[in-house]
Amino acid sequence: MLLLVALTLLVLLTARHEASRVQDQTDALAADVAAQVRSELLRMQQGLQALPSQAAPAERWHADADELLRRNRALLRIERRSAQWQISDSANSAYAPPLFSLIGRSEMDVEAAAACSASRRSAAPMFSRSYFVPLPGGTGFEVLDLCLPVLDGGRNDGYQLATVSLQALLSGALAPEQARRHEVSFVEADGARLARAGAARGRGVYRAETLVDLAGTTLRLRMDSAAGPPSLIPNLATGAVLGLSVLLVALALLLARDVDRRARAEGLLAEALAFRKAMEDSLITGLRARTLQGQITYVNPAFCAMVGFTAEELGKAPQPPYWPPELAEAYAQRQAARLAAGAADAARSREGFETLFMRKTGERFAVMIYEAPLVDGHGQHTGWMSAVLDVSAQRRIEDLSRQQHERLQATARLATIGEMASLLSHELNQPLAAIASYASGSLNLMEQPDADTPALLRQALQRITEQAERAGRVIKSVHDFVRRREQQREAIGVDLLLEAVLPLVRLQARKSGTRIDTELPQPAPRVVCDRTMVEQVLLNLARNAIQAMEQVSDPAARVLRIRVRQTHERWVTFYLADAGPGIDRELAARLFTPFFTTRSDGMGLGLSLCRTVVEQHGGAMDFDSPVPGTHAGTEFRFTLPAAPAAVSAASADNETRTVAT
Amino acid sequence: MSLNLDPSLGLPVVYLVDDEDVVRDALAWLLRSRRLLSEGFGSAEAFWQHLQAQRGGNADWPGAPLCLVLDVRMPGTSGLELFERLAEAGLLPALPVIFLTGHGDVPTAVAAVKRGAFDFVEKPLSNNALVDRIEQALERSAAELTRRREQHVQARRLAELTERELEVMRLVTEGHPNKRIADELGISVRTVEVHRARVFEKMDVKSAVELANRLRDPPA
Numbered sequence: 001m002l003l004l005v006a007l008t009l010l011v012l013l014t015a016r017h018e019a020s021r022v023q024d025q026t027d028a029l030a031a032d033v034a035a036q037v038r039s040e041l042l043r044m045q046q047g048l049q050a051l052p053s054q055a056a057p058a059e060r061w062h063a064d065a066d067e068l069l070r071r072n073r074a075l076l077r078i079e080r081r082s083a084q085w086q087i088s089d090s091a092n093s094a095y096a097p098p099l100f101s102l103i104g105r106s107e108m109d110v111e112a113a114a115a116c117s118a119s120r121r122s123a124a125p126m127f128s129r130s131y132f133v134p135l136p137g138g139t140g141f142e143v144l145d146l147c148l149p150v151l152d153g154g155r156n157d158g159y160q161l162a163t164v165s166l167q168a169l170l171s172g173a174l175a176p177e178q179a180r181r182h183e184v185s186f187v188e189a190d191g192a193r194l195a196r197a198g199a200a201r202g203r204g205v206y207r208a209e210t211l212v213d214l215a216g217t218t219l220r221l222r223m224d225s226a227a228g229p230p231s232l233i234p235n236l237a238t239g240a241v242l243g244l245s246v247l248l249v250a251l252a253l254l255l256a257r258d259v260d261r262r263a264r265a266e267g268l269l270a271e272a273l274a275f276r277k278a279m280e281d282s283l284i285t286g287l288r289a290r291t292l293q294g295q296i297t298y299v300n301p302a303f304c305a306m307v308g309f310t311a312e313e314l315g316k317a318p319q320p321p322y323w324p325p326e327l328a329e330a331y332a333q334r335q336a337a338r339l340a341a342g343a344a345d346a347a348r349s350r351e352g353f354e355t356l357f358m359r360k361t362g363e364r365f366a367v368m369i370y371e372a373p374l375v376d377g378h379g380q381h382t383g384w385m386s387a388v389l390d391v392s393a394q395r396r397i398e399d400l401s402r403q404q405h406e407r408l409q410a411t412a413r414l415a416t417i418g419e420m421a422s423l424l425s426h427e428l429n430q431p432l433a434a435i436a437s438y439a440s441g442s443l444n445l446m447e448q449p450d451a452d453t454p455a456l457l458r459q460a461l462q463r464i465t466e467q468a469e470r471a472g473r474v475i476k477s478v479h480d481f482v483r484r485r486e487q488q489r490e491a492i493g494v495d496l497l498l499e500a501v502l503p504l505v506r507l508q509a510r511k512s513g514t515r516i517d518t519e520l521p522q523p524a525p526r527v528v529c530d531r532t533m534v535e536q537v538l539l540n541l542a543r544n545a546i547q548a549m550e551q552v553s554d555p556a557a558r559v560l561r562i563r564v565r566q567t568h569e570r571w572v573t574f575y576l577a578d579a580g581p582g583i584d585r586e587l588a589a590r591l592f593t594p595f596f597t598t599r600s601d602g603m604g605l606g607l608s609l610c611r612t613v614v615e616q617h618g619g620a621m622d623f624d625s626p627v628p629g630t631h632a633g634t635e636f637r638f639t640l641p642a643a644p645a646a647v648s649a650a651s652a653d654n655e656t657r658t659v660a661t
Numbered sequence: 662m663s664l665n666l667d668p669s670l671g672l673p674v675v676y677l678v679d680d681e682d683v684v685r686d687a688l689a690w691l692l693r694s695r696r697l698l699s700e701g702f703g704s705a706e707a708f709w710q711h712l713q714a715q716r717g718g719n720a721d722w723p724g725a726p727l728c729l730v731l732d733v734r735m736p737g738t739s740g741l742e743l744f745e746r747l748a749e750a751g752l753l754p755a756l757p758v759i760f761l762t763g764h765g766d767v768p769t770a771v772a773a774v775k776r777g778a779f780d781f782v783e784k785p786l787s788n789n790a791l792v793d794r795i796e797q798a799l800e801r802s803a804a805e806l807t808r809r810r811e812q813h814v815q816a817r818r819l820a821e822l823t824e825r826e827l828e829v830m831r832l833v834t835e836g837h838p839n840k841r842i843a844d845e846l847g848i849s850v851r852t853v854e855v856h857r858a859r860v861f862e863k864m865d866v867k868s869a870v871e872l873a874n875r876l877r878d879p880p881a
Contacts, residue, residue: 426763430681433785437687440788441694460690467683 007245014238022206022227026182030208030223033184036173037212037221044072044162045125045146053150054082054158058089065091074168076143079105079161085113088158099133099141099163108133115216116147116159123151126216130166130186130194142166142186142194144217166219170197183224203228286367286388289374294335296320297383306367306390308360324358326556331355338371338384354391356513364513364555365392395510402507427474431467438464488530489617491643494564494572495524501535505542505560512550514558525566526643529617534640537610541576541636544606548580548634571619572642577635582625591623614638666803671725673799675699678708678740679732679761684784688730688791695792705731705738709746723755726802728779728795732761733769744773753777754805757798759791815875821863829856830864834873 047068052061065078069091077099080089087105092098100108111128119126128145135141148160166186174184174197185196187209202224212219280287286303290296296314304311307322314321323331352370359365368391374383438460445453445460498518509516527534542560549558563575583591592611611621619639627633666673675692677699679685685701692699702708708729716722729747731740744758757779762770770781779798782791822830825846832842839857843850866872 429763429784430683434683434687436785437684437691437788441687441691444691444694444789456694463687463690467687470683 004249007242011238011242019206019229022225023208026206026223026225027208029178029182030184030210030221033170033173033178033223034210034212034221037169037219038214040072040074040169040172041127041146041164041214044068044075044164045148047072047075048078048125048146048148048160048162051078051080051160053152054080054088055152061089062091065089066094069093069095074164074172075162076141076165076168077163079163080158081116081161082158083156085116085159096141096165096168097135099135099143102134102136112145112147112161112163115145116149116161118216119147119149119159120156122215123149124215125149127214129217130219132194133163144219147216166195167197170195174198181226183226185222185224187220187222189220198226202226205229286390288386288388289383290386291383292381294320303388306359306388307357322357322359324356324364324555326554327356357388365390366395366510367391399507399511402504424474424478428471431471431474434467435464435471438467489528490531491526491528492531493524493526494574495520497527497529497531497534497538498562498564500531501538501542504539505546508543508546509560512546512558513555514546514549514560517559517561519561519563521565525564525572527572527640528643529640530613533613534617537613537638538574538576540606540610541638545576545578545580545634545636548578551581552579566642567639568642570642571639573637573639575635575637577627577633579627579633582632583623583634584625588623588625592621610638614640617641666726666800667807670803670806672698673726673728673803675795675799676708676727676729676756677701678705678729678735678743680704680735681732684732684761691788691792692795695789695796697792697795705735705740705743709738709743712752723802723806726799726806727756728798728802729756729758730761730791730795731758733766733773733781734763741769741773744776744778748777755802755809757801759794759798815864818864822860826856826860826863829853830860830872833857833860833869834876836869 051064051068061080065080068078069075073093073095076093076096078091079087081087090105099105108131111131115126115128125146125148128147130142130144133141133143142165144164144166146162146164148162150157150160170184170186171179174182179198181198183196183198183202186194188194203226204224205228206225208223210221210223212221280300281302283300283302286306287298287300288296288303289298296317299311299314304314307314309317309321319328319332352368354366354368356364357367368389370387370389371384372386373381374385376382442457442460445456498520502516502518506516508514542562545560549560552558557579559579561575561577563577565573565575567573592608614621617640619641621636621638623634623636625634627635675697677685677688677692679688679701680703682703685703689699689701700711702711731743733740740760744760747753747756747758758773759779760770760773760781762781762783767781767783770778774781779801780794782794819827828846829842832845837845839850839853843853846853861867861872864872864875866875
């Protein structure tokens with residue numbers, strides 16, 4: 001801005017200076033020309049004075065006059081007049097058309113007469129006012145008469161009269177190079193131009209006027225420069241400086257804007273980075289970036305907190321340290337397959353998958369992983385970004401709720417038996433308690449018998465009888481109940497039985513990392529059974545097996561094998577084998593005893609109830625420890641009656657499966 | 662074993678609360694064979710109302726040693742709820758509760774005992790053993806009654822003491838000699854002796870030690 005002001009000022013000053021220079025020149029020139037004019041006129045006057053007087057012969061006068069005319073081009077005519085104002089002689093300039101050819105001299109000598117009379121009075125040369133002498137062809141001269149009184153001993157003896165062309169006077173006074181650049185003119189007071197000289201036309205910008213004082217008259221001389229007003233860029237240097245300055249300013253402006261923009265962009269970038277960092281840090285979702293080779297390149301704090309390893313440890317490890325060692329091989333294969341799948345399969349990865357990770361403490365926990373391809377600036381697929389959710393807490397809650405559900409379901413299934421037992425005990429307790437009371441009371445009475453004793457005893461015995469009958473009725477109703485359940489048996493595919501319980505079993509198995517292998521012949525055999533009860537038996541045995549393996553240190557060894565075989569035309573055998581520590585001989589003897597349990601929270605009814613159920617179906621239940629053919633674990637077996645051979649279509653499309661959990 | 666209670670306390674009563682008529686009858690019959698008076702109620706509510714009627718406006722309740730044999734599980738108000746109500750009303754010392762529990766209620770009953778129930782007995786009952794426990798409960802109830810009576814008597818005696826006698830008694834039980842008591846109260850030793858004799862007389866004691874004991878231990 002300052003620069004701009006300075007520049008403008010510079011330009012203005014330069015222009016002003018230029019203008020004043022031209023003006024000064026013009027002024028000086030005007031003065032010059034005026035002086036020139038004056039000296040010219042003086043020379044004419046001297047020349048005129050040198051002319052012979054009235055007394056001299058006409059020839060001499062003519063010769064001198066002609067000589068004078070020739071020397072002074074501005075002189076148009078010279079006259080010699082008598083004291084009586086008679087023209088005695090006259091000579092016209094050879095360089096101009098003869099004056100007074102159109103109008104006679106006598107008609108145009110008013111000004112001259114005035115001048116001469118003045119000169120006579122003052123006895124000094126006197127100039128007349130200028131006047132216009134028309135010429136044929138519409139032209140004419142603005143002229144001026146110079147009257148010189150010829151004095152002869154103080155007596156007026158006629159006049160020498162010279163007529164001067166103002167135009168020629170100016171031309172003579174103006175140097176040729178000045179004439180090219182200036183217009184010079186005599187003007188009247190009102191500005192009317194009398195005569196002009198100079199090649200150029202004045203622009204009216206720089207003008208100077210000066211007065212040429214002559215005896216008898218005053219001429220107003222005007223000098224008008226042909227130079228226009230100074231242009232804004234008066235010279236090359238100023239132009240160059242100006243141009244460069246403008247360029248510099250423009251550059252500076254551009255630079256400033258660029259710097260500003262850059263600073264703003266940097267600010268935005270820093271802000272975006274901070275925002276991203278805060279976002280990553282605040283996430284409870286773990287983030288993990290991997291190259292296509294599986295090398296970890298980035299993890300966020302949440303991920304580190306989740307697995308318990310630092311980012312450095314994770315970045316350096318050749319194989320993710322959060323892979324449980326027993327599953328590392330399977331994970332490596334899976335990772336290879338997944339990483340090789342390419343970005344095109346990203347949609348599949350989007351759905352996420354669940355897997356098991358290990359914390360630094362060795363604790364296994366379930367995670368949900370969602371992956372998206374990492375694509376660099378060139379559109380190259382360079383790796384994978386994974387969002388890792390710790391779902392162990394969720395799984396725990398799910399497990400808990402499912403366990404509760406399972407327990408509820410188990411309770412519901414057991415309800416028939418449990419309720420029966422409860423009802424039975426209550427129903428039998430009442431009469432038994434009463435009987436005991438009456439009996440004890442009777443004994444009390446008999447110790448000290450008195451008169452009332454026999455009657456009281458009879459009463460007591462009668463009540464005892466009543467209560468005993470009541471107990472009998474209770475027992476009978478239980479019997480009826482059992483018979484009713486027998487009628488609920490149906491033929492059902494073994495696969496359907498397993499399908500009903502496997503989800504619950506898997507749930508429990510996952511908690512301890514137990515694998516479940518099921519092996520079914522094809523087509524699946526069908527059994528006749530009370531479905532609800534048999535499902536309960538399967539569930540009980542599976543749960544026992546899983547719990548038995550909880551102490552097994554190697555998680556890979558935790559396998560529950562469930563096999564079903566048609567061992568006889570009329571019998572189907574179920575095998576459930578675990579890899580637990582087995583059952584020692586002492587325990588084995590009491591295994592099926594009701595209310596025997598090794599667990600603090602167990603009711604001890606499981607196995608005995610299972611056996612009761614199986615036996616109610618006509619089957620048998622047994623176990624071997626260790627599992628036949630191995631030296632560890634326990635295998636429970638039970639048989640159920642096979643359905644008459646009619647293979648259902650429903651079970652035909654099921655094949656022998658191995659399910660890994 | 663037979664019950665040996667102070668006849669002046671009144672005839673002991675055993676309340677039987679059980680929704681099972683049969684059990685109640687049989688138990689009543691058994692108690693009768695042991696010469697114990699019983700009253701049966703089919704529900705907790707019925708018993709509670711009876712109890713309220715008995716206590717209503719009667720400052721001397723209970724007029725006899727009592728015992729409550731209470732079934733844990735009953736339709737309507739359960740035995741446990743009734744127990745809580747009795748505990749809140751502060752009736753348990755005079756009315757010991759013996760719970761009858763069925764299958765699976767043992768932990769509940771144990772908890773109840775910890776909160777002040779006299780005992781619990783599992784069904785089916787071991788009959789004479791139950792009666793033995795009932796008699797012990799009655800004895801406790803009788804002891805409570807005796808204690809209350811004596812407390813009553815002592816309160817009456819204390820009420821008879823004048824302000825000055827109370828002060829003298831306090832200082833006597835604190836073990837101060839008469840001289841010191843006289844200085845403390847600004848009275849003559851002679852006057853202290855008179856007050857002291859009157860306190861002993863009114864409190865029905867022979868020595869300062871006896872007096873102190875009576876005041877420290879409320880008669881049991």
